Amino acid sequence: MTQRTAAILSADVVQATAMMERDGEGALARLKRLRHEVVQPAIAGRRGRAFKVMGDGLLAEFPAPGAAVAAAVEIQRSLASGAGRAAGGAEIALRIGVHRGAAIPDGLDLYGDAVNGASRLQALARPGGVAVSGPAWAGAGGLQLRPRDGGMQALRGFSRPVRVLFIDGPETTPAGPAARQRIYSVKGGGGAEIAWTRHGDGPPLLRAGHYLTHMHHDWENPVWRPTLDLMGARFRVVRYDMRGSGLSERRVPDMSLDRYVEDMAAVADAAGLERFPVLALSQGVAVALRFAARFPERVTAMAFWGGFARSRLARGDPAAEAEAEALLGLIRVGWGAHGSPFLKAFTAMFMPDATPAQVDGFVETQRACADVDGAVRVREAIHRFDGLDAAAALNLPLLIAHAERDAVAPLAEAQLIAERVPGAALVRFDSDSHVLLPQNANWAALDLMLDFLAAHG
Structure with missing residues (x-):
């Protein structure tokens, strides 16, 4: 196994357990539809690959941090526009984390700091938002986004604090007046x-x-x-x-x-x-x-x-x-x-x-x-x-x-x-x-x- 640097996206469904308790089969069907129609196309469109899919979440690897952040934003924008409400069910919301770090491959799976960091960041994100680590954001140049600075935060299992930036929703993600400029x-x-x-x-x-x-x-x-x-x-x-x-x-x-x-x-x-x-x-x-x-x-x-x-x-x-x-x-x-x-x-x-x-x-x-x-x-x-x-x-x-x-x-x-x-x-x-x-x-x-x-x- 050869360690490599990877950009990892971790996505998780908000309140998935409660959804399954209310309507197990219906909730599972909506989650599959959402994954097929919104999440997987956004990942594939940025040359990413989902290497681990759970019932209420997934992990994906991307060739560059910018691609991972762009995919995360595309997914959340799609959900905000109504894609999260499927087949008449309750609206589905995701939390997403993106981190860049060391990863150890094991077959098609990945382990290591990149994966752990993305999962920890996902838990910090607001419903409908994205939490991005400083190392990931540093490699995401060219994206017209305005993140909110969350400062240095301690992540469980990490010896040093990690800077976290938040993209909280549609109002912070477009290339609005602050990202456009007149010279x-x-x-x-x-x-x-x-x-x-x-x-x-x-x-x-x-x-x-x-x-x-x-x-x-x-x-x-x-x-x-x-x-x-x-x-x-x-x-x-x-x-x-x-x-x-x-x-x-x-x-x-x-x-x-x-x-x-x-x-x-x-x-x-x-x-x-x-x-x-x-x-x-x-x-x-x-x-x-x-x-x-x-x-x-x-x-x-x-x-x-x-x-x-x-x-x-x-x-x-x-x-x-x-x-x-x-x-x-x-x-x-x-x-x-x-x-x-x-x-x-x-x-x-x-x-x-x-x-x-x-x-x-x-x-x-x-x-x-x-x-x-x-x-x-x-x-x-x-x-x-x-x-x-x-x-x-x-x-x-x-x-x-x-x-x-x-x-x-x-x-x-x-x-x-x-x-x-x-x-x-x-x-x-x-x-x-x-x-x-x-x-x-x-x-x-x-x-x-x-x-x-x-x-x-």
Whole structure:
């Protein structure tokens, strides 16, 4: 028996025992009809296979997590439209769980964490809903869904908590206004065109621009989409592409930090934001520090992940300067190329536990957001960022979250910001990933930051 990674769907009928007690033969006939007309076609249509069928439930394997989630949503939508009421009987409702993990085949059957996890998640789902694990959702990029974040939850038999996302019913599953977006353009610093958009419901939140984003492709990207979904479930998120990349103007002469600050201000103005919290990641932290120092009356609170005020060339460290030059060299020879030295080095530095789908998504983002020359220009500009001078001038709530073994932004840089900003809180995570990924321990940092910003917004 060879262990493999599998995407598993577990479905169970709500109150099946009571149905059978009331009308055993009739209930069984309705369940068979439902399985034949709704459930099995949805599974087969996503190239799945049901490997275990019980009277009141089933287990199915799919070639990818996205296929399992899509099948689950199709089944629940069919039931919500009336397919659950068959032959004049009582309406049938299902709970469905989807998990991605290790599976051990035994003939046509499967055992292991993937199966156990899907079964545990199914029990957490609401009637008519779907519960999806973080590892499954991370591989489901491209689905136009808005899950509700259930946070980290303990599943029986699992040594570590698992992030759970809920798709509760028809009102959360369609690609509604929050999943569709209109992309706008505003003139930023020096007249450069900056692409921006907004999504989600709730109080406003401005995400500072950072490297490797694309306002359109991010929705289809398994690296960025989970983060966007969780942010949009709690805030009306305004975000934009940095100058020099994405849908913003690429060939701009001035790539100074002050111009990036002016871009951020222009987007806030265009979105009609007056007072708002700021979320900043990576090099977006240097921009956010300068912005908050320049416009203190506008920023209510800030939260940082994996950030630094001083980039590599601003630290006075020969080793950091050598790293900067090495990274530029890798970009020049391997930008947007599968299997290139750059891609391997980037994955090891930025997201060492990335799934194949996430690595593929990153390559597509590279190709979409910049060509090789543009990628080098933006990275050269970032290497010169230094916003540390703004830190001491700040007087606002600030939460700094950081991975202890971040190879891109050293923990010492986060500690330096925390020392300079009065009252700043630093929370360290047992992680080596610079990028927030659902399968990594650092994923809990996103919840922590959103809670903080909501409390101080």
